[in-house]
Each structure stands twice: as C-alpha cells, then as structure tokens.
Amino acid sequence: xxxxxxxxxHDATLRLxxxxxxxxxxxxxxxxxxxxxAVPTSASFLEMMDLLNEQLVRAGKEPFAFDHDCRxxxxxxxxxxxxxMPHGPLPGVTTCQLHMRNFRDGETITVEPWRARAxxxxxxxxxxxxGFDKVIQAGGxxxxxxxxxxxxxxxxxxxxxxxxxMDAAECIGCGACVASCKNGSAMLFVGAKVTHLNLLPQGxxxxxxxxxxxxxxxxxxxxxxxxxxxxxxxxxxKGITLDVxxxxxxDYLGARLRGFFASTGKPRRGGD
Amino acid sequence: MIxxxxxxxxxxxxxxxxHKTRLRLVNPANRRRYHVIVxxxxxxxxxxxxxxxxxGYEVSCFCYQDSPRRAHSIAAQGGINAAKNYQGDGDSVRxxxxxxxxxxxxxxxxxxxxxxxxxxxAIIDQCVAQGVPxxxxxxxxLANRSFGxxxxxxxxxxxxxxxxxxxxxxxxxxxxxxxxxxxRMYPRHEMxxxxxxxxxxxxxxxxxxxxxEVRSWAADCVVLCTGGYGNVFYLSTNAQGxxxxxxxxxxxxxxxxxxxxxxQIHPTCIPVHGEDQSKLTLMSESLRNDGRVWVxxxxxxxxxxxxxxxxxxxxxxxxxxxxxYGNLAPRDIASxxxxxxxxxxxxxxPAVGGRRLGVYLDFASSISRLGEGVIRERYGNLFDMYGxxxxxxxxxxxxxxxxxxxxxxxxxxxxxxxxxxxxxxFVGGEANFSDHxxxxxxxxxxxxxxxxxxxxxxxxxxxxxxxxxxxxxxxxEGAEYRQAVAETNDRVARLLAVRGKETARSYHKRLGxxxxxxCGMARSREGLTKxxxxxxxxxxxxxxxxxxxxxxxDLTPELERAGRVADFLEFGELMxxxxxxxxxxCGGHFRTEHQDDGEARRDDARFAHVAAWEWRGExxxxxxxxxxxVYEDVQFTTRSYK
Numbered sequence: 001x002x003x004x005x006x007x008x009x010h011d012a013t014l015r016l017x018x019x020x021x022x023x024x025x026x027x028x029x030x031x032x033x034x035x036x037x038a039v040p041t042s043a044s045f046l047e048m049m050d051l052l053n054e055q056l057v058r059a060g061k062e063p064f065a066f067d068h069d070c071r072x073x074x075x076x077x078x079x080x081x082x083x084x085m086p087h088g089p090l091p092g093v094t095t096c097q098l099h100m101r102n103f104r105d106g107e108t109i110t111v112e113p114w115r116a117r118a119x120x121x122x123x124x125x126x127x128x129x130x131g132f133d134k135v136i137q138a139g140g141x142x143x144x145x146x147x148x149x150x151x152x153x154x155x156x157x158x159x160x161x162x163x164x165x166m167d168a169a170e171c172i173g174c175g176a177c178v179a180s181c182k183n184g185s186a187m188l189f190v191g192a193k194v195t196h197l198n199l200l201p202q203g204x205x206x207x208x209x210x211x212x213x214x215x216x217x218x219x220x221x222x223x224x225x226x227x228x229x230x231x232x233x234x235x236x237x238k239g240i241t242l243d244v245x246x247x248x249x250x251d252y253l254g255a256r257l258r259g260f261f262a263s264t265g266k267p268r269r270g271g272d
Numbered sequence: 273m274i275x276x277x278x279x280x281x282x283x284x285x286x287x288x289x290x291h292k293t294r295l296r297l298v299n300p301a302n303r304r305r306y307h308v309i310v311x312x313x314x315x316x317x318x319x320x321x322x323x324x325x326x327x328g329y330e331v332s333c334f335c336y337q338d339s340p341r342r343a344h345s346i347a348a349q350g351g352i353n354a355a356k357n358y359q360g361d362g363d364s365v366r367x368x369x370x371x372x373x374x375x376x377x378x379x380x381x382x383x384x385x386x387x388x389x390x391x392x393x394a395i396i397d398q399c400v401a402q403g404v405p406x407x408x409x410x411x412x413x414l415a416n417r418s419f420g421x422x423x424x425x426x427x428x429x430x431x432x433x434x435x436x437x438x439x440x441x442x443x444x445x446x447x448x449x450x451x452x453x454x455x456r457m458y459p460r461h462e463m464x465x466x467x468x469x470x471x472x473x474x475x476x477x478x479x480x481x482x483x484x485e486v487r488s489w490a491a492d493c494v495v496l497c498t499g500g501y502g503n504v505f506y507l508s509t510n511a512q513g514x515x516x517x518x519x520x521x522x523x524x525x526x527x528x529x530x531x532x533x534x535x536q537i538h539p540t541c542i543p544v545h546g547e548d549q550s551k552l553t554l555m556s557e558s559l560r561n562d563g564r565v566w567v568x569x570x571x572x573x574x575x576x577x578x579x580x581x582x583x584x585x586x587x588x589x590x591x592x593x594x595x596x597y598g599n600l601a602p603r604d605i606a607s608x609x610x611x612x613x614x615x616x617x618x619x620x621x622p623a624v625g626g627r628r629l630g631v632y633l634d635f636a637s638s639i640s641r642l643g644e645g646v647i648r649e650r651y652g653n654l655f656d657m658y659g660x661x662x663x664x665x666x667x668x669x670x671x672x673x674x675x676x677x678x679x680x681x682x683x684x685x686x687x688x689x690x691x692x693x694x695x696x697x698f699v700g701g702e703a704n705f706s707d708h709x710x711x712x713x714x715x716x717x718x719x720x721x722x723x724x725x726x727x728x729x730x731x732x733x734x735x736x737x738x739x740x741x742x743x744x745x746x747x748x749e750g751a752e753y754r755q756a757v758a759e760t761n762d763r764v765a766r767l768l769a770v771r772g773k774e775t776a777r778s779y780h781k782r783l784g785x786x787x788x789x790x791c792g793m794a795r796s797r798e799g800l801t802k803x804x805x806x807x808x809x810x811x812x813x814x815x816x817x818x819x820x821x822x823x824x825x826d827l828t829p830e831l832e833r834a835g836r837v838a839d840f841l842e843f844g845e846l847m848x849x850x851x852x853x854x855x856x857x858c859g860g861h862f863r864t865e866h867q868d869d870g871e872a873r874r875d876d877a878r879f880a881h882v883a884a885w886e887w888r889g890e891x892x893x894x895x896x897x898x899x900x901x902v903y904e905d906v907q908f909t910t911r912s913y914k
Contacts, residue, residue, distance in 0.1 A: 024826065042545045044661075050550055050777070057775045057830060062821045065829050067338060069511040071551045073657060074436055075342040090660075097660045122482055123827040126338075130459070133339050137451035141444035142403045146323040146726050147394065149401035153358065156412025166405040166430060169437060173341055202403050 013038040014100060017108040018052060020064055023121050041101040045088060046071060046078060048100055066125035073097040076172030080125055081112040086176035086235045094174060094237045114179035118222040129175050131221035132189060138217035139210040140193045142203050161199055168195035170238045177232035183224030188232040190218050191244030198251055208255035215252050274884055274897040278687040279383045284905045288387040295731050296738035303328035306737050309476055309491040311463045311518055313340030315718060316701025317497030318442035319725025325454035327730060332489065334461045334478060336513055341443040344499060344511040345721060348435025349556035351419060351427035352718040354392040359416050363424040365389045370906065371422050372716060375602055376709020377859035377874065378908050381901065383688060384706045391723040396428055398726055402441040406430050419714040420557050420600045427715045432556055432653045438718055462832065463518045464760045466494065466525045467753055469746045473697035475753060477760045481832060484825040486764065488757050490748025492737055493696040495729060496522060500680035500702040502535065504840045504847060506784020508677035509541060509554040515836040516843045519684050519703050527692045528685035528884035528897065530705035533851035536712055536860050537793050538678030539606035542661055543621055543630040552676040553661055555654055557714040560599045562638040562647060565590050567631050571617040574628055578670050589613055597913040604711040604860045605913060607675035611793045612870060621672040632670035639667065675793060679717060681708040685884040689732035690724060698733055700724035710859025767834045768824055772817035776834040779814045783807065783844055791848050796864045800852040804845055811841040846894060850883055853896060876908050
C-alpha cells in the first residue's frame, strides 16, 4: 500500500547509508559505501541516486551508472535490486516510482544490479537485457504488412478477451521477473507476450509457431527453467500473474503435439 | 531562401492520393541495394524502420535506450484520435482536420493536417491487426472516449497506457523485421552528427554508449525520428534521456529549425514538490472527462482542507470561463487559466519557493454519480501513480495538478514529403514541425507519429531514392565521414577536458529555470531579451566549469548528459529568439504584450507563416526565413471555446 504523507511530511529528510554495487564490464565487482545527509522523503529512489551521483561528481569521483528513462513507471528501463528485492520493497511499482517516504531515517540501503546469468553487467547497476529483444524477434508479433489491415471493426473481440489480453500486455519488459527468480527464468515475460497475442483472434494463425519459437529463443538466450516458485509474480511491478506461464506451457505443449501429429514425414516443397 | 514546401496542387481532400500516385517507386529487386538509416525507435521511427524493412530496403535503426521498446512514446497515456465515427456522433475526416487546424491556432500547414486526418483511420486498422488491445465494448467493437478540444468521441485507448500499447505494436513489427534480417538494430547508440556528401544527407556519426566507440555510418538517406526538445526546460514530462542533440546537430549542418518557440504546456501534471525533483509526471488529459477543476474563490481558503470548502466558495474557473467546452478546453487555454488563478494567489497545495502552484482536479461528483468502481476502472492506474508520487489518495481528496512542459510542436522544417531542406534528410514524428501548428490537441501526437512512420515516410523515402539512383553512391570511406568523426571525437574530448567543479545537471537546472520563466506559459520582450543574455553567459560558464569524470571509454552517463546539456544551451537561445521575434500570441505561444484580457491575440497579417531558422555558425546570428501559410480551404478565425 502507498504510504501516505504525514502532515507537513513534504519537508522531512532522511540520513541514509548506501551500499552500492560498483563493477566494470568483465571484471569482478564490489560494494561501495556512501552516506547521504539529507534526502527529502518526497524524492523518488532514482532522485536519491541522482543526489548521490551529484555528490560524487562534485568530489571529482565517478558516479554510478544505472539505467533509467521515463521515471513514470512505464518504460521498463530502471532496474535496481534494493535490499535484495528487484524494484525494492513496495509491491507493484518500479524503482522510479518508489519514493523515499517508504524508508526510515538512519537506514542502510543495499543497491545491486539485476542478478541473472542472461543479464550480464555492463557497468555498476546497468545490465544487458538484449535477451528479451531476441525472444520478441523470434515470434512476439502478429505478421501484418503495413497498409494491408482490414477495417478494424470487422473482427469483434469479446470484451473479456480484450481485457485479459490487455492484462498480459501491460508487461514493461523490465526483467524483474528474471532477477527475482533463483533460476533466472524468463517464463513470466514470455508467458505475458504469448498470452497477449495468442488470446486475440488476430494472433491465432501464428499461435503455435509463436509459442515454439519464443520458447526456443528464450532457452538460447540463457534464461533458466521455471520451477513454479512464484517470486516473479511477487516482484512484477505490473501485476502480471502466474496464469500466463500456465497458458504458455499449454500453448507450447499443444503446438508441439499438433506439430508432431501434423507431420507427414514428406519434405515440404517451397514456391509455386 | 526557404525551399519549396512541395504542396501538391488540386483540391485539399485529393492532394495526398493524387500525390502518392505521382511519387516515384523503387523496383522490388533493387530495394535491398539501398541503405536507409532511421534514428529513433519511438512510434515514428519504429513504424518507419519496420515498414521500410518490410518493403525490402536495407535498414539500420539506432536508439539511445537499451531496447527500442523503451522510447518515450511509451508514456503517452490517453489515446489516439481517428475519424472512424464509430460513435455516430457526426465525426468525419473533415471534422478532425478542422479541429486540428483550429486547435493549432491556424499555424499548421493545411495540406499536412488534412493528410493526417485522412490517414488516422488506417492507423487504427493497422494497430488492431497487430494485436494492440484497445478498449472494447461488450459487443466486441472498439470503444471511444472524448478528449480536450473536440466535441465528438473519436479517441481510441488502451486503459491509461495507449502509447505503450501502440509502441509495443510498432516494436513488434520492428522486431519481426530484425528477426527476418531486414533491419539491423543498434540500441545504446546516440547520434552525434549528420554526414553530408555533396549537400545530401548520406550518413551519421554515433557514439556507442556501452563502449564509448565513435564511428560513422554511410547510407543512401537518413530518417530522423528523434522526438522533441521539451527537456530544454529541465523539468518536463519527457523521459530523462529525451534530447535535442540529433535535430540540433542536423540544424548545425544546415537543416532549418522551424517554430522552436511552439511548446506545449500540459495542464494536468502533478505539481512540483521540491528542489531535487528530476521530472514532472503527467496525469492523462482524459481525467478531465470526469474531474472538475477548481480553486477557492478566496485566497484565504487556499491552505484549508478542500473538503471543508463549501460549493459556493469554489471557483470552477474552466466551467465559468469556457461554458461550452468547460473542463475539456484545449491544453494551452486550460494551462493558462490555471496559471492565472495561481498568479492571483489562489493556488493550492504545499508552497514551493514561497508559492502555491496547483489547482484541484476533483472527482467527487463523478464518484457520487458513477460510483468509485467506474472511476477505478477508467483511471485506476493513474490514481495509483498519483498516490505513489504524492502520498495522497485521490479517491478521497481532490488531485492537485499544475501545467508542465509536455510536447514541442516546433522541430526541423520539412516539406510535404517530410524531407528537410537537406536532400536525403527526412524527419518524422515530434522531431518535425508540420502538423500541430502552435498547439497540439490531445491524442494527436500518437496519430502523427504513426501516420508519418507507417504511411508517409515509406512512400516519400522511396521517391527520393528512386530520384538519386544507385550510381555514384558514397562508400562511407570519404573525407566527409572521417572529418565528422574527428569533430565528434574532439567535442567529446573537450567535454572531458574541462574538469571543472559543477555538474552538468546543475547547468541543466539553471537553463531550465531561465527558459521556464521567460519562455514558458507567458513570454514578454523584456523577459526573452534577458533570457538570451543569461543563456549565453551560462553557456560560457558551462564550457569553463563543467565536470565530467572518467575517460568516456565505457558506459558514462555523465558524459551523455553533458553533451545533451551543451546542445540545449545552444538550442535554448534559438527558442527564446524565435519567441521574441514572433510578436503575436498564438496557441501555446503567449506574448503578454499581445492579448485581449487573457485570451491570445493572433496577428495573421504579420505572422501567418512558419519561421524557419538557419544556423550561421557559433556566435553568429541565425537567419530567420518565413514560409507563408497559404490556406486554400479554411478561413482564419479567432479561436473560441466559450
């Protein structure tokens, strides 16, 4: 739940000790400790990191690199593990939407990058999440040529189906699911995309192909297997739920079975 | 001299169709021999790169984010307009065209706006086919809502995340082409210069943000879809990385910059809460469908609990001043009205810097009429976001909002083909200037980005390529490329060599304060003249005292920031200069000397033109060119939303 401001809480400040991960690409990393004397409780977590970096630059030291962009919880770029939890202790928010009123005066906060084999550290708190893009490139789309689409209302979509597809489509691709998983699995991410597209009638023609191709790309990108711990659901800032993984498993299994029984053993001939 | 805008002849409603049939084509077998660079992967960039790749061109797409899916189009909340008339409430292409022209306060190009209205319907078809989960009615058909500046319901939406869903649609189309090998994607690459060969745009220089490598890329043409320059104000609703560098660097290479003073201040943003704030957050304009905007009548009530202020003591100032549009008055008008009541000392919320800058957006009457469940269904995610940021529950007490910089209508000058005055340099989306005039209507930015990317650029880029042909193409080895790389390296080295005491962010903040005061919601000759001098002084100070730690041979966010701030420090001056010369008020550009009791007073006799600025070198005065706005169809009238 959102912590509401106490009366006059806009001006309160915190004294914080920060243990922040420092690492150059391909080299071992370590924690560095810093203190901040007066962090306004109205600041966001990233604004607190800005204060730390400003303090470092003024002292002629290198600031910490971290990914961030929209700072309104939608682009999925920010990616910090705060006190062991991806995006920090507040459920349902990204790091940029976590505000300092959720911390206590005098607290020590540990800040790390996403920890996953498929997300190598680029520098400090920034990691390489291109594995996600590769999964989408393998099948996370509906093939439609620009300008060839039919009139939008010719294909009615029942509201509950459209709503369920939208629930899954809210995924922002931040990678908290992978970072929270002890196996480094991307099943919540892949499940969300497959669910979004396979639920819709527009996505049906490619549904089997999509599920198989995306799972293969997921494995190739080095993500681990799902063992149903559910940490991903607990840390997803957009509330994506485990049923998308069930849907992915079902679609994948169905696709493989259909592929097996549809196979005639006859080599396909291309072209005409 | 300003080049020809190449507006096709013939009746307005047929211009685009007849123009398209005259555009030259490239043989399918030859397309893969042409290399097109697309910079930026938002709605316009992703859509253009995907469509061009699908057509068979060799495409390279660059973005500064770690993935093309993160471009700031993703943050658009409210919706996208289209003249489908699914509601049967009298909408048409013609009406969308007229609303957009009027909304832009008669400072947009008629032919471009009509094309935009025509293409709006095909965009919805395209997005639905891609699987964009737009809101639907129980019958399974698409739902619509109304939006500011319109009296019909023509806005399509996906909860409060329309931009996200449209971008994910375009990103999926782009990803399909990347997977197929038709597009090469370069994330974490920032464009730092444009390369001209024989006066044509034939490549770019980039810095790989992860490794620090600076290099050039050769191509047959360059398409910039690099967004707007709202971050010149430091605090805006833009993403942290949004910048003017790509367009400003192209401007320095000769591209004209049009109407830089046309900036949009969005009325419904969360008010500033403190000195260390890094960004402002938008609350979708759609909230104005169900929220009522008010402040206390009496300044003495401003510190009180809003629920304790009885109805007769509240001033619903938008409903009072603009009875026919009420809370749905266009953005520029609603923003100015909010500024006016706060300047009158009737703002609400905590005082920052001694002033209360905020007005209430109150849902109490909608909640009692429709129930909290309906409001939660419509705006739940926005109320949650508001709660996270402010620590206040907007179901129980009115939201506080205040205007903030949101969008920039100005941009690189382009002709009807979206080609700049530099042959081979195309500009799409927010980065160009052409469709919104002096004020953009809500739910029109997504429409324009996708219209440019899916439907305009693929046709007009082909026309250029067919015209220049395959003979005599630059290899990428020429002196122009080497020199551009050397100049970029030199600039990076200069930034690293200053070794001063101040952070780039502190300069950015100071610049933002100058332009917000002088070139924000109210502008005056006196203020702008002083701002230009102040920006120059700040720029000089920057190059003496900025501190950029490190060697730049790695992921170095401070270096990225410093480079962008340096460009904003040049661009901010141009923006103020443009505002100074435009001696009228129109749309978002409000000159205090030119008003009728708070309403903008246009001067069509002197200023019915596009101002396009030419760079003449550092320290030299830029030259202002004027492209007259010739209206063949509509009449200039004074906007009234009363």
